[in-house]
Amino acid sequence: MSLRAGDARQAIAPMLCAVGGELPEGDDWTFEPKYDGIRVIAYATPGQVLLLTRNGNDKSRQFPELVEALMALSKRRERPLVLDGEVVALDAGEIARFGQLQSRMHVTDSARIRTHAGQESAAFIAFDLLLHGDTSLLNESWVKRRALLEKVMGDADAAGVLRLAETDADGQAMIERAREAGWEGTIAKRITAPYRPGRRSSDWLKLKLENTQEFVVGGWTEPRRSRKHLGALLLGYYAADGKLDYAGHTGTGFDRAGLADMERRLRRLGRKTSPFRTEPKTNEAAHWVTPKVVVQVRFNEWTRNGTLRQPVFIGVREDKDAKA
Structure with a gap:
């Protein structure tokens, strides 16, 4: 797998959410937290990682601890991986708000990057698996992609640098958890849907709780x-x-x-x-x-x-x- 940023951007653009209204009903939906961070596609091999935003900006330099953890994950699985997920700030091990990433996401000086990495924790939360070795999973259902993602992540990082996105078939329960935890909202995903690169699809619905x-x-x-x-x-x-x-x-x-x-x-x-x-x-x-x-x-x-x-x-x- 090439890790030149231009090639990677052309290969997979992130699937986008449509804005939802009412909580969708039925057995063909699952629900995840709407994480308040930086959406990235992570391209990981044992020797290199790219963390590409929707605009194609590589944030791997700003988050060296995530790069190290993703390289180790790829090495353990003995294959390259492409993951869709969110870089989030941590506060005492708990997921924090987007504002706490501000001090890290634009830094370019190497010494300052090391200082921030040591003082202001971050994590990568994986919510989709797009490439597993040489096998593209884009046309597979969310259910199949999620099952393989869980196997790949396993106990990926005991310190919590790599995390698996929560998911719950009970949408109302996820909404209530979101309100209690102060999340921005939830994401509803149709479990039979393939991954649609670069498209805003009604198979993924953004359900916001705050403006x-x-x-x-x-x-x-x-x-x-x-x-x-x-x-x-x-x-x-x-x-x-x-x-x-x-x-x-x-x-x-x-x-x-x-x-x-x-x-x-x-x-x-x-x-x-x-x-x-x-x-x-x-x-x-x-x-x-x-x-x-x-x-x-x-x-x-x-x-x-x-x-x-x-x-x-x-x-x-x-x-x-x-x-x-």
Whole structure:
């Protein structure tokens, strides 16, 4: 199996979820937690690992402990493996929120990477097996892929660096667990379905419990008083006609390092005109940017005039494409 990033991206793109409403009923569904991390396709051989995001960015350098564990797994199984899963942050061994990955996912300095790996734990949660040696499993049902995944993972890592995604045929029980644990939601999967690379399929349904969404940054405002770097992000989303509609602004959820990092990202993308369909009115001077930065935002609800109520910045989504 080639581990050149370009070849790997062309081979398998991640299957995507459709947005679900009601909990699907019937014996042909299973339910998993919606993990709050970085979705990656892991390409593993005994000597090399790629962790490719939806955009084709390789995150293996940022998570050396996961690379080591996946190489060891491939070596034990004596074959290359391709796994679909999520890189998540850990807090005292428990799965944490996406924001706790922020300090690790963009670091490129080797010394800092080692420091973060030693101080801020992460894990890879596998929820699908796409290639087992030379055998493609894409056309097999979820049931068959899951059974083989469980055999492959086994007791993959006693320290919890590699984990197997939970699954439950009782959707209501999984929903209740999600509410108790504070998860973002659950994923419903049709157990007879094949893996559909790069396609958004109703065989996988995203059932969200809280309002979180990715938005594109179209600009930022000047900070007030003693605040540094920037005041608020000006958020948008692409409508069906390809135009960027304004969704609101948020300046909460940042720490000092996050504000500085965001300012650096946005200044590189500066432009003279607003990228939004209709230029929003702002209380402070606005700086416009080419809309390439994607951020995850938590909010209370959509208002009647189509903007967000009480939006809070969670983190930058380098793994998401601005126009996806």
